Amino acid sequence: EVQLVESGGGLVQFGGSLRLSCAAxxxxxxxxxxxWVRQAPGKGLEWVANIKQDGSEKYYVDxxxxxxxxxxxxxxxxxxxxxxxxxxxxTAMYYCAREVRGxxxxxxxxxxxxxxxx
Amino acid sequence: xxxxxxxxxSVSASVGxxxxxxxxxxxxxxxxxxxxxxxxxxxxxxxxxxxSSLQSGVPSRFSGSGSGTDFTLTISSxxxxxxxxxxxxxxxxxxxxxxxxxxxxxx
Numbered sequence: 125e126v127q128l129v130e131s132g133g134g135l136v137q138f139g140g141s142l143r144l145s146c147a148a149x150x151x152x153x154x155x156x157x158x159x160w161v162r163q164a165p166g167k168g169l170e171w172v173a174n175i176k177q178d179g180s181e182k183y184y185v186d187x188x189x190x191x192x193x194x195x196x197x198x199x200x201x202x203x204x205x206x207x208x209x210x211x212x213x214x215t216a217m218y219y220c221a222r223e224v225r226g227x228x229x230x231x232x233x234x235x236x237x238x239x240x241x242x
Numbered sequence: 243x244x245x246x247x248x249x250x251x252s253v254s255a256s257v258g259x260x261x262x263x264x265x266x267x268x269x270x271x272x273x274x275x276x277x278x279x280x281x282x283x284x285x286x287x288x289x290x291x292x293x294s295s296l297q298s299g300v301p302s303r304f305s306g307s308g309s310g311t312d313f314t315l316t317i318s319s320x321x322x323x324x325x326x327x328x329x330x331x332x333x334x335x336x337x338x339x340x341x342x343x344x345x346x347x348x349x
Contacts, residue, residue, distance in 0.1 A: 169278075185337040227276070227332075
């Protein structure tokens with residue numbers, strides 16, 4: 125059974141940093157692109173970033189470029205999102221998701237909540 | 243960035259009704275269009291990919307169509323478990339973008 129379990133969320137101050145993790149199981153993690161998607165409270169979905177199977181390609185939404193870094197450790201079946209210079213507008217539930225067939229997100233974790241506040 | 247615009251933003255319907263949700267892209271996205279269903283407090287679920295391909299396990303009352311910039315999601319006969327929010331998503335180019343969502347409510 126495919127499982128994605130996020131962790132690392134919490135309350136952080138403006139300008140602070142946080143590192144999210146996503147532990148994958150039930151599939152060959154190293155064979156898939158992986159994405160992070162976020163959802164602000166009561167709002168819609170926003171794709172944040174993704175990473176190729178070997179980590180050689182990474183893409184970001186403009187609003188996080190230069191502040192967030194996506195990475196992965198295939199030996200540990202884990203996906204990460206390093207978030208720096210956090211802003212109020214980064215407050216959201218963050219989901220990791222597996223990509224298939226070019227951008228389709230077929231499995232999602234349960235999410236981890238990030239709250240940025242003073 | 244490609245903008246995805248869904249309509250309506252919300253719709254009320256009854257069990258057994260046929261419902262159609264539309265999604266318009268700001269530029270052509272070929273067949274790189276997917277639909278997701280999200281229930282409160284839950285992660286989204288992939289329903290349809292490549293415009294019209296049904297994800298494994300998704301009931302056949304869900305269908306998708308369209309091309310270029312205009313796409314539709316149709317639920318042929320609403321069931322109680324279908325009341326949720328639906329999102330379209332383009333994967334033609336980075337950044338991937340989602341529509342703003344359509345909330346399907348019980349009439």
